[in-house]
Amino acid sequence: MPEGYPRITDHPSLKAVEKDRNTILQCHAKGDPKPSIIWLRDFIPVDLSNPRLTLLEGGELQIERSQESDVGKYECVAENEHGVDYSYAANLYVKVRRVPPHFTMPPESVEVQPATDVNLTCVAVGSPMPEVRWRQGNRELTDENEIPIGRNVLELKNVLETKNYTCVASSDLGIIEEIAQVKVT
Structure with a gap:
């Protein structure tokens, strides 16, 4: 090998990263002059115009x-006027965490005076984030076109009688329900 020829001294290695987390793939090279580094993903140059990707x-x-679109086989390439050196290829896996819905703030039963207004709040989390809707008996109270994700506040006006209200959180991993009673005293 001619003197000054680029040589990769630190190769990327297999990585598994959780979706939406940051990661760094290693690559260091020696040579004279100092080699420039480019990265390949599945044998295609990595698009560094993507603001999420940075060559350090x-x-x-x-x-x-x-993101799941980042999955692939990565290798770095060191190049200078004397030649080119390729790193070992390393796979990057992106794990998508899947968690069934659960309440972080279930609705709470309340007692109110007749003809008062009350808000019931319900918050649920999961991955994917669940839709949260309200029901009273079998009647849907949340507009089908405006189902919020994660949090829903039911605004009740001029409450005159005791009723039970059900908060329903749902995703493709399951459905959970919690009942709150608005009791008129």
Whole structure:
């Protein structure tokens, strides 16, 4: 190998990163003059115009807010006037966390005076985030076109009688329900 020939000294390695998390793929090279580094994903140059991808000063590739579209086989290429050196290829996997819905703020039963207004709040989380809607008996109270994600406040005006209201949180991983009573005293 001629003197000054680029040589990769630190290769990228297998990575598994959670979706929406940041990660850095390692790559360092020696040579004289100092080699330039480019990255390939599945044998195609990585598009550094993507604001989530940054080539760091040392040659590492930083990926911000990892997405499923980032999955692939990565390798770095070091090049200078004497030649080219390719790193070992390393797979990047992006794990999508899946969590069934659960309440972080279930609705609470309340006692009110007749003809008063009351708000019932219900908050649920999960991955994917659940839709949250309200029901009274079998009657849907949340507009089908405006179902909020994660949080829903039921505004009741001029309450005259005791009733039960059900908060329903649903995603493709399940449905949970919690009942709150508005009791008129």
